[in-house]
Amino acid sequence: MLVSGGIVSSPKRPARDVDETRFTLLPLRCAVCGARYEPAPVAICEQCLGPLEPEYPAAEAPPTRATIASRERSLWRYREFLPLDGPPELSPDSGFTPLLEAPTLARRLGVARAWLKNDSVSHPSLSFKDRVVAVAINAARAFGLDTVGCASTGNLANAVAAQAARAGMPAWIFIPHDLEPAKVIATAVYRPHLVRIRGTYDDVNRLCTQAADRFRWGIVNVNLRSYYGEGSKTVAFEIAEQLGWRLPTAVIAPMAGGSLLTKLNKGFNEFRRAGLVSDELPRLFGAQAEGCAPIVRLVRENSEVIQPAIPNTIARSLAIGSPADGVFAARAIRKTGGWAAAVSDQELVAGIRLLAETSGVFAETAGGVTVAAALALAAGGHLRADDEVVLCITGNGLKTVDPLSDIISDLPTIAPRLRDLAQLVEQPALP
Amino acid sequence: MPVTLTLPTVLSRLTHGQATLEASGTTVGEVVTQVADRFPSLGPRLRDEKGGAYPFIAFYLNDQDTRFLGGLDAPVTEGDEITVVLAVAGG
Numbered sequence: 001m002l003v004s005g006g007i008v009s010s011p012k013r014p015a016r017d018v019d020e021t022r023f024t025l026l027p028l029r030c031a032v033c034g035a036r037y038e039p040a041p042v043a044i045c046e047q048c049l050g051p052l053e054p055e056y057p058a059a060e061a062p063p064t065r066a067t068i069a070s071r072e073r074s075l076w077r078y079r080e081f082l083p084l085d086g087p088p089e090l091s092p093d094s095g096f097t098p099l100l101e102a103p104t105l106a107r108r109l110g111v112a113r114a115w116l117k118n119d120s121v122s123h124p125s126l127s128f129k130d131r132v133v134a135v136a137i138n139a140a141r142a143f144g145l146d147t148v149g150c151a152s153t154g155n156l157a158n159a160v161a162a163q164a165a166r167a168g169m170p171a172w173i174f175i176p177h178d179l180e181p182a183k184v185i186a187t188a189v190y191r192p193h194l195v196r197i198r199g200t201y202d203d204v205n206r207l208c209t210q211a212a213d214r215f216r217w218g219i220v221n222v223n224l225r226s227y228y229g230e231g232s233k234t235v236a237f238e239i240a241e242q243l244g245w246r247l248p249t250a251v252i253a254p255m256a257g258g259s260l261l262t263k264l265n266k267g268f269n270e271f272r273r274a275g276l277v278s279d280e281l282p283r284l285f286g287a288q289a290e291g292c293a294p295i296v297r298l299v300r301e302n303s304e305v306i307q308p309a310i311p312n313t314i315a316r317s318l319a320i321g322s323p324a325d326g327v328f329a330a331r332a333i334r335k336t337g338g339w340a341a342a343v344s345d346q347e348l349v350a351g352i353r354l355l356a357e358t359s360g361v362f363a364e365t366a367g368g369v370t371v372a373a374a375l376a377l378a379a380g381g382h383l384r385a386d387d388e389v390v391l392c393i394t395g396n397g398l399k400t401v402d403p404l405s406d407i408i409s410d411l412p413t414i415a416p417r418l419r420d421l422a423q424l425v426e427q428p429a430l431p
Numbered sequence: 432m433p434v435t436l437t438l439p440t441v442l443s444r445l446t447h448g449q450a451t452l453e454a455s456g457t458t459v460g461e462v463v464t465q466v467a468d469r470f471p472s473l474g475p476r477l478r479d480e481k482g483g484a485y486p487f488i489a490f491y492l493n494d495q496d497t498r499f500l501g502g503l504d505a506p507v508t509e510g511d512e513i514t515v516v517l518a519v520a521g522g
Binding site: 043151 | 439440441444476485486487488489491494496498499514516517518519520522
């Protein structure tokens with residue numbers, strides 16, 4: 001199909017070479033109408049305005065389990081499933097975070113086994129956004145874009161700022177004006193152009209969409225979004241490999257824009273098609289905060305039309321009222337036989353504490369949403385006794401400590417005397 | 432009532448490169464219809480065959496998402512600015 005920007009005549013990778021890079025990028029295809037495009041920093045189909053996705057070559061033999069296992073412990077070990085044709089030039093060491101078994105949590109959920117996909121320790125910025133930015137910043141370099149940027153609820157800002165600093169690239173980062181201080185500081189420390197916008201994330205996102213149209217920047221979640229999103233698939237790949245090349249029966253993930261859940265589905269499907277796993281696809285479950293749950297609503301109402309929400313939740317990283325991939329996430333949930341749950345701010349704080357106390361993992365508010373939603377899904381009969389469940393913990397608790405401030409309000413304080421300590425230790429009930 | 436309607440680059444290719452258009456109407460939908468009548472190839476990109484909104488396009492009226500204002504029925508007054516934003520972004 002002819003489109004402005006060029007004709008893609010075959011699924012082979014483009015012959016175009018970019019001066020400084022050792023790799024090229026894959027062509028794009030519209031997820032809605034199928035129109036094909038040459039590699040470009042565009043994310044929207046000119047024909048139907050639907051989202052573009054990389055088009056992977058069909059004929060290439062997939063790697064074997066042994067080949068993948070022999071590679072570096074980063075997301076690039078799955079390079080055949082990522083949209084770069086060749087080794088990355090930037091951000092070589094993101095991904096391959098731990099998969100931790102959580103038996104106490106499994107008992108609480110009433111399931112056979114449970115694991116945590118722990119992206120709270122992701123390199124370099126302690127969230128799963130390191131994965132998508134690792135792909136996007138390489139795409140920016142390949143397209144010769146010397147400035148990167150993003151609209152962010154916090155974690156993406158951290159990831160873009162850190163990886164741009166390492167790459168020596170200027171970054172323009174836009175955030176809602178009232179973001180958590182830790183996330184703002186953990187962005188500003190890398191000295192990007194950091195701009196607070198008076199408004200919600202959706203206002204920030206709209207501005208960024210217009211900025212991408214005006215300036216020649218690589219805005220990772222706007223004009224580089226087709227490539228960026230593919231990084232999220234590596235969560236699915238790692239889960240499969242770390243479980244011993246098999247799939248769990250259920251995966252629970254937080255939803256903001258809906259991209260992670262959509263790409264989990266895509267990743268599990270790609271591994272099955274490649275013959276790397278043979279199990280049934282896991283049921284996918286989505287988690288949101290009650291104060292911003294447009295995708296949960298979509299699932300519950302079996303609808304195809306997003307009703308945007310005005311966010312009102314402490315789960316700021318999930319506070320996207322108009323989720324770009326909401327419809328696709330809801331479809332993935334329905335197709336796999338999953339469901340979606342929304343939880344209150346109080347429940348998400350309890351979720352953070354439960355996760356920390358039972359698993360030794362300190363998650364940000366989105367992780368609290370995921371754990372609380374898992375409990376709600378279990379209580380609602382959506383999880384089975386024989387389920388093997390993976391919970392995606394996508395960000396670090398040190399970024400969102402404010403909701404937990406009262407847990408230190410009654411800590412004991414004593415003089416540096418053994419007598420005082422003994423009195424404290426031997427008292428009937430410790431605080 | 433005269434208002435302005437601003438298009439993203441990908442759509443302004445269908446209006447001979449004009450990113451900002453002047454039009455009139457009493458609602459966002461009427462303004463969109465008038466612009467669509469002037470630029471027939473643009474019309475089908477802005478709304479579906481029944482005149483409804485597409486999921487991948489958002490209309491903002493003076494910086495407010497019209498989905499909170501009644502959608503294409505949102506009333507406009509003289510001097511208002513309507514911005515067409517492609518919604519496949521973010522997250």
